[in-house]
Amino acid sequence: MAASDSQQQKMKAKRQRILDEAIELFSEHGYNDTTIAKVAKASGISFGSVFTYFSTKEELFHCAVIEPLGQITDVMMNFDPEAEDPLAELERIVKTHIKLFAKLSTYLSLVVQVIGHDSRFSEQFEELNRFHDAFCLKLSKLIENGQVKGQLIQTDSMYAAYSYMSLLLGLRLMRTDNFDHEIWEQFVPFALNLFGPAR
Amino acid sequence: MAASDSQQQKMKAKRQRILDEAIELFSEHGYNDTTIAKVAKASGISFGSVFTYFSTKEELFHCAVIEPLGQITDVMMNFDPEAEDPLAELERIVKTHIKLFAKLSTYLSLVVQVIGHDSRFSEQFEELNRFHDAFCLKLSKLIENGQVKGQLIQTDSMYAAYSYMSLLLGLRLMRTDNFDHEIWEQFVPFALNLFGPAR
Amino acid sequence: MAASDSQQQKMKAKRQRILDEAIELFSEHGYNDTTIAKVAKASGISFGSVFTYFSTKEELFHCAVIEPLGQITDVMMNFDPEAEDPLAELERIVKTHIKLFAKLSTYLSLVVQVIGHDSRFSEQFEELNRFHDAFCLKLSKLIENGQVKGQLIQTDSMYAAYSYMSLLLGLRLMRTDNFDHEIWEQFVPFALNLFGPAR
Amino acid sequence: MAASDSQQQKMKAKRQRILDEAIELFSEHGYNDTTIAKVAKASGISFGSVFTYFSTKEELFHCAVIEPLGQITDVMMNFDPEAEDPLAELERIVKTHIKLFAKLSTYLSLVVQVIGHDSRFSEQFEELNRFHDAFCLKLSKLIENGQVKGQLIQTDSMYAAYSYMSLLLGLRLMRTDNFDHEIWEQFVPFALNLFGPAR
């Protein structure tokens, strides 16, 4: 049924519009200072309708945090831990990651909120943690390979991965979002330094 | 007047007790989910009395963010940019800073909130920014001296300093506060790597 | 849309019910001692709903003072300053006004509050003043015509009008509202005396 | 004991200072918007001391309303109902009363509040009523004598007295306090007209 299909399309689009505005507002003003009414207004729909798509404010926040994670995971995890030239692979992904974080300032504000109040948002925190653990594990393998090949000095590869994620998030936090993208690129060598490239 | 003095002492102590509990609660639950009533209860006083010491919730938050900054500044800034052996000085302060950040988890949660919602807490944000700028400027001088003496590779020393602060805050953010202090020390070499020690 | 129309009717009625109760309560207990909760209870609705119709207590008070003014103006101003027999016209309107003031005791209490605290309720005061000025101006013309025709002795007609309004409000103030309407009529000749009827 | 005497003098003076400020503030801002703290500040004493002189806010208000009444009564009642020339006596006292009301704007605001909220301030209201009744009774005698002597037309002398008091209070209410004293005198003939002078 084509009619029903187009209806479904419309609803999907509406849902996404709400979600996008919610991410924006939750990021900017935090959970409590973002009211359903504001989200509705920003989305151009009645606030009653928000509840058609998200049964509670809590759920809206949950979706705002979790749903974008898939795409981000795709980009973040898109590397080969068994790459021939681990250091080159590292350089490549560091550039990609930094570009990504520079773009994602809005969403990452959400992430920071969740991490900062892990007891309040424990479910979302767990999910982010799972991503974090998976990412660090995969990255640590690449690092180890780099060490085996003598491209990197010997360090604990998991701590190296942790440090890397911390740096990325820390940079994001430090108002560097006012920097334009070129400036973000300045941080690439420092991120690489973390891994201890042999010189 | 001894009586008046002891009275003043008592009040000072009470004010501090309120402030300590406020820092704890603001950190844990955020600005909005921390009610004056909870702060009062945690401090063991009537909620009316909170207003005797802090005229508004906003002011209480402000003091919670700003007042500890002095001591932290003292520790963070306690280094000599003109040290004979810049690399050794760097190692020393990195250890100190990491220990400090490991201890200050509660307070740093507050800092993260302020930075994350700089428009909401602009006054406090400005103050933190002043500290950040002063710190990075002083640190960049030490880094430059390290570079001049050939202990560090050539990089933009201000970006290096920014990266360092970002890493510290990022580490703090990443729930590594569950790690005990020994584990925190594991991150010292990675922090040092940021500065690009010549090898 | 009939449904929407009946909805609108209902809301209008509800709003008016709130307003009527508000006038009653503001009159009886004054601005500060009238709580939104009391108004809601008297109106038979939840106190949250009061805010659906009046966004603040201040606005509720404003409407309580201003909205009835239209009808009152209609009655008060309903005379012809160029009447053939000015004295007869004066007698007619004095009777009407006194009847009106006898009926409006509740509302006039509000007026007295506004006038008594003009700095607190400056906006409402201005509005009342506009009415007062317009009324006195129109009345003074009738008085002047009565003087020209020799029905009234020579006096400053504006002061006469002021005196008249003062007397009306003063009578209202003096608890004469316990008097029933017949007693109110007793004051008609005294009000007329103010204008100095030639004898 | 001279010391004790001067002490008593001081306290009396302090009490009066508080009362004067209280009258001022109660008049200007009303009962609820006048806080003990403001009264204390205006009086230049600690707010704890206000309770030394007046055990509750209610009592302070009571004294503010009642205590000045004695002097006012003296002036208002200072006439001879059996005067040889009642009309002349009326003229004399009307002038006096209008001058008095022109001066007493602050205090009369209090009176208006009490009359306007007689259920809230019933005790004070009773007291004012007693004065009002006594005054009107005495005045009505003078009026009657004027009627007997043919100086005034026949009217109900009590209603005439009521009207007179209403006019005085009404004039006071109508912002005529902005008028300077000369303007107040303009109202003398209108007040006299109330009594229906034979012409």
Place this chain on the structure above:
DNA sequence: CATGAATGAGTATTCATTCAT
């Protein structure tokens, strides 16, 4: 499904009053 009126729990703040110093 969309809308927005109705509801009432929750919160910062004020202020009269008490009482220890």
Place this chain on the structure above:
DNA sequence: CATGAATGAATACTCATTCAT
């Protein structure tokens, strides 16, 4: 007697959520 810190009752206003239309 003077002071002002402590207390907690009271109140306007917000906002998530429900539900009738």
